[in-house]
Amino acid sequence: MMNPNAAPNSLENPVADTMANRIAAIRQRIDHACARVGRNPAEVVLLPVSKTFDESAIREAVGLGFHRFGENRTQEIAQKTPVLLDCAIEWVVIGQLQTNKAKEVAKLASELQSLDRLELAEALERRLQLEGRSIDVLVQVKTSPEESKAGLDPAHLQDFLQQLAQFQTLKVKGLMTMAELTPDQTAVRACFTKLRMLRDQAAQEAPAGIELARLSMGMSGDFELAIEEGSTEVRIGSAIFGSRTKPI
Template sequence: MTSIKHNLQQVQQRISAAAAQCGRCPQEITLLAVSKTKPASAIEEAVAAGQHCFGENYVQEGVDKIQLLANPDLVWHFIGPLQSNKSRLVAENFDWCHTVDRLRIAERLSQQRPDPLPPLNVLIQINISAEQSKSGIMLAELPALAQQIAALPRLKLRGLMAIPAPQDDYASQLAVCQQMAAAFKQLQQQYPGVDTLSLGMSDDMDAAIAAGSNMVRIGTAIFGARDYVSAAATHNN
């Protein structure tokens, strides 16, 4: 049985290889370890191996882990769909929210972010493949929402996130990722604080890095297959 430490090393090697392939520095790319459905003990194993950024999809499960581990060195990213009735928990506990796709949620996060904490880092989710089953806005809606979010006092607009539809071939993956990268560069020109493009998972990470992603979200390759059955009993998103 391979260890989480070994898996992390393998993923980091893959990131380095993908970066080298397109002339980028591997240090530009943040590895976000997606720890949904995994116990706190697995996260502790990853921390011992040098991993500090973790992504959670389910609000209550994530909050439970944040409070249980209580490690100020860890950076917690909420990367799942966010319902209005759970926004306070995200505002009070997480460092980042990747899935802002409407002004109402952004306003709630800003209002509910505690004053002693730094502003909540937010990414606007783009539905780049126009899938009805996925959250996110169309690219045409981005300028208006970005302007509204940038004006909110307890949020810090950091960039964009997307989950492209699965594509079998690299060329198709790259084309979609390049669309996201172009939108990201345009946003950077208007907002100096924008510095994060959260794009790329296990299947399309190479194309995402080639296009310019600087944050990839990897779960199963680090922690192994997810147990959704037992996890369903422990969270309610």
């Protein structure tokens, strides 16, 4: 017989698995990571990554105060934009971008975090001029040894920044990277450390108009390490929205 005076079992009263609670838990982890290295949590932006998630999930996140959302594919942005016009969403492209998708980015996105080659910059410049728009961009740098990872060769960063200074519609705001996919936290941290050091070095010689204050690094599985190494923006998908049921 159950003892009516016994303390309740925590397993019988779990914290509800809601988006609001998941976000609160992430923010608490951000706070703790900042505290470990003496940073202000206000310095770290949380970017929800809504790729593969539907309109209802995005609307729920909007109701919780978010209006910037990361997406990998311009096709998804094109599909979601018409049904979410009332939400005043700013779309951030975070996936590797083919040059022939520059038209969609110029029309629909407010920011691109995966700029990694001159050919793409030129295509974006042409399309943005036609649209009469400009967008913020981050340069994606390859700091992982994995061949599958995209990004600019770190050795070419300074030259690339010099080239980007000529483009009027591309507002360079910082750098982005993806860490090595490994359980080895030392290896993961090294990817983030490398980007921060590259940024610090590049900032000393950055041409006029090029800003490098932002470091977009860290995802659901490694964002605390990224924050400890200087990330100013973490890109979080499944830890906010739950497990994906569609392929990425």
